[in-house]
Amino acid sequence: MTQQPLNAAALRGAVDLSSLANRPAGGGTPAAGSAAAPGPDAPAGSPGSTDGLVVDIDAQGFSALVTASTRYPVVITLWATSQPASRTPVDELARVVRKEAGRVQLGIVDIDKAPEIAQAFQQLGQAAQLPAGTPMTTVAFLQGQPMPLPPFPSEEAAEQLMDELLKVAVQNGITGRVPGDHDAPPEDDAPAEDADSDELPALHQAAYDAIEQGDYDGAITAYEQALADNKDDEDARLGLGQVRLLKRTEGADLQQARAAAASDPTDVEAAKTVADLDVLGGHVEDAFTRLLDLVRATAGDERNAAREHLIGLFDIVGSADPRVKKARTALMSALY
Numbered sequence: 001m002t003q004q005p006l007n008a009a010a011l012r013g014a015v016d017l018s019s020l021a022n023r024p025a026g027g028g029t030p031a032a033g034s035a036a037a038p039g040p041d042a043p044a045g046s047p048g049s050t051d052g053l054v055v056d057i058d059a060q061g062f063s064a065l066v067t068a069s070t071r072y073p074v075v076i077t078l079w080a081t082s083q084p085a086s087r088t089p090v091d092e093l094a095r096v097v098r099k100e101a102g103r104v105q106l107g108i109v110d111i112d113k114a115p116e117i118a119q120a121f122q123q124l125g126q127a128a129q130l131p132a133g134t135p136m137t138t139v140a141f142l143q144g145q146p147m148p149l150p151p152f153p154s155e156e157a158a159e160q161l162m163d164e165l166l167k168v169a170v171q172n173g174i175t176g177r178v179p180g181d182h183d184a185p186p187e188d189d190a191p192a193e194d195a196d197s198d199e200l201p202a203l204h205q206a207a208y209d210a211i212e213q214g215d216y217d218g219a220i221t222a223y224e225q226a227l228a229d230n231k232d233d234e235d236a237r238l239g240l241g242q243v244r245l246l247k248r249t250e251g252a253d254l255q256q257a258r259a260a261a262a263s264d265p266t267d268v269e270a271a272k273t274v275a276d277l278d279v280l281g282g283h284v285e286d287a288f289t290r291l292l293d294l295v296r297a298t299a300g301d302e303r304n305a306a307r308e309h310l311i312g313l314f315d316i317v318g319s320a321d322p323r324v325k326k327a328r329t330a331l332m333s334a335l336y
Helices: 007-010 059-068 084-099 114-123 155-171 202-212 216-229 233-249 253-265 270-282 284-297 300-317 322-333
Strands: 054-056 074-079 104-111 137-142 144-149
Touching: 054 084, 054 270, 059 074, 059 104, 059 202, 059 233, 074 084, 084 104, 084 155, 137 155, 144 155, 155 322, 202 233, 216 233, 233 270, 233 284, 233 300, 270 284, 270 300, 284 300, 300 322
Parallel strands: 054 104, 074 104
Antiparallel strands: 074 137, 137 144
């Protein structure tokens, strides 16, 4: 397979997918992580199956699947019913993902039904419109960040790609599993793990279920309770920050927010909204720079509000991220 090795640096690619997270709470379409109703002949692990490893998603369920990538790798692939040939590699990838027994989850998007996702993915420079010769676009998500994957010519190549993705996930501390009972394939020679290790703590599971239903308030409550029970629960802290981010940006219009911030560079609320949308879309450095500039340009309560919001975004991105370390240093310089 001719491709560059995947590594941590690849996680810093960005595509603006923020509009896909602005789904109405309690929407009537299938949430990410839950499969659409399968046809009577749908095999396990195929699009539309109910094993939880391979799920059909649309724009309304997109944000929950990306949020899940903080715990385990998520892969999202596009195909089109109007182009039947694009289904073959999807089925091959589904079989590969199912062999991983819960170490990765696959979300499948029919771009004929969800063209907005295809439009967002065009920013990756890939073939979101599925022209001849490029039957599929595939993107991995780790810690909410998109990482475009190259096309693969065969199921064997897809297996190699998943192996590389899982190595990157482990290097970045993403070692969880998709909730549910998933039998490992016979050829899986990975060390046996305690069966309980695959299960999320009750409050984390409650938060995840709430996110799938678009109930951000319910997810926030669950994560807050988890932190009240254990103040050192970093997974809960990270999840809480991300869900609060999703709630803050729900229904926000990126273009309107940018216009408001541009018209008044000292408008704290406008800057906070754009920074939130930038982080959600993967433009982390842009978000940090905007708020650092605001800290330098304001004083008093406005300056403190900008500082606190920036620190909150640090928690969402993660203290180990080099962009956070760099921005923390810049914040100290701006304040003193």
